[in-house]
Amino acid sequence: MKRILITGGAGFIGSHLCKRLLNEGIFVICLDNFFTGRKRNIENLLPNPNFELVEHDIIEPIDIRVDEIYNLACPASPPHYQYDPIKTMKTSVIGIINMLELAEKYNAKILQASTSEVYGDPLVHPQVETYWGNVNPIGIRSCYDEGKRCAETLVSDYHRQFGLDTKIVRIFNTYGPNMAQDDGRVVSNFIIQALKNEDITIYGDGTQTRSFCYVDDLVEGFIKMMNSEITGPVNLGNPSERTIEDFAKLITELTKTKSKIVYKPLPSDDPTKRRPDITLAKKVLNWQPEIDIKTGLEKTIEYFRHTIKI
Ligand code: NAD
Numbered sequence: 001m002k003r004i005l006i007t008g009g010a011g012f013i014g015s016h017l018c019k020r021l022l023n024e025g026i027f028v029i030c031l032d033n034f035f036t037g038r039k040r041n042i043e044n045l046l047p048n049p050n051f052e053l054v055e056h057d058i059i060e061p062i063d064i065r066v067d068e069i070y071n072l073a074c075p076a077s078p079p080h081y082q083y084d085p086i087k088t089m090k091t092s093v094i095g096i097i098n099m100l101e102l103a104e105k106y107n108a109k110i111l112q113a114s115t116s117e118v119y120g121d122p123l124v125h126p127q128v129e130t131y132w133g134n135v136n137p138i139g140i141r142s143c144y145d146e147g148k149r150c151a152e153t154l155v156s157d158y159h160r161q162f163g164l165d166t167k168i169v170r171i172f173n174t175y176g177p178n179m180a181q182d183d184g185r186v187v188s189n190f191i192i193q194a195l196k197n198e199d200i201t202i203y204g205d206g207t208q209t210r211s212f213c214y215v216d217d218l219v220e221g222f223i224k225m226m227n228s229e230i231t232g233p234v235n236l237g238n239p240s241e242r243t244i245e246d247f248a249k250l251i252t253e254l255t256k257t258k259s260k261i262v263y264k265p266l267p268s269d270d271p272t273k274r275r276p277d278i279t280l281a282k283k284v285l286n287w288q289p290e291i292d293i294k295t296g297l298e299k300t301i302e303y304f305r306h307t308i309k310i
Pocket residue numbers: 007008009010011012013014031032033034035036037038056057058059071072073074075076077091095113114115116170171172173174175180
């Protein structure tokens with residue numbers, strides 16, 4: 001039976017990936033230190049005999065026999081990764097070294113969950129994999145951006161130096177059920193504010209853009225990438241781009257909230273635009289997102305309606 005390790009498996013994306021792989025009859029080992037992940041995300045998987053939960057921090061080495069590794073462990077929301085920036089950097093850099101060493105020991109395939117943040121505040125739009133990015137190395141987002149860039153380097157070097165079977169996916173803004181309530185990212189913030197009829201907080205003037213991908217689409221892309229012959233990096237995201245102001249209006253409309261929109265200061269180094277060019281994913285993985293924003297948001301709103309205390 002194939003044994004797959006998912007680091008960060010109790011987090012938002014990781015929990016969906018665990019569920020999806022278990023449904024395929026695979027033995028899933030979910031590793032997490034519960035920094036931003038939660039037991040409730042994987043609670044219903046615990047009784048499954050093919051599921052194992054390991055509480056562990058990837059900055060410490062670990063020895064588990066595995067055939068494949070999905071390395072997702074890393075806080076992903078700006079408030080969470082900025083909370084302890086040195087720890088964030090260690091998670092990306094020391095964490096991936098530990099996972100690459102593990103992959104080497106058991107001759108396992110390894111997929112690194114990288115990010116659109118490697119493009120920084122991009123000067124090329126939409127972002128293509130061949131673009132090297134525009135990243136501030138000393139700003140408040142650098143612990144995450146540079147940590148993920150360094151992880152990409154390490155993955156590429158283990159591939160070149162030791163012939164490891166590696167994959168890199170660059171994930172663009174993804175949303176869906178199991179996002180943490182205190183996550184601080186725009187999707188969860190706006191939905192929770194709307195459901196509570198509290199002010200919807202746009203940072204800056206709301207003209208910055210993002211492109212939102214529903215989590216099921218992303219997970220499908222992960223699996224196609226792991227099963228492919230290529231190393232990447234490959235962008236995974238939904239190219240449907242909108243301004244944050246339009247996004248706030250959409251949430252207002254879908255939740256039928258009484259909330260009003262308010263404007264707050266823009267955090268430093270906040271990227272002005274972001275949209276994936278997914279030509280490569282379409283060509284090499286035969287992958288593209290299938291779930292439109294309204295369908296995805298309705299599922300997410302429904303999730304938060306049942307989980308938040310109003
Ligand atoms: P998340 O915060 O919900 O999940 C991250 C998980 O990693 C959590 O369960 C957390 O407890 C765990 N973790 C953090 N540090 C760890 C450590 N040192 N050891 C073990 N576990 C640790 O975030 P997410 O949105 O599910 O993101 C998952 C991955 O995808 C991250 O690597 C993130 O950088 C990447 N990503 C996500 C997005 C997105 O839009 N959601 C975009 C780009 C990249």
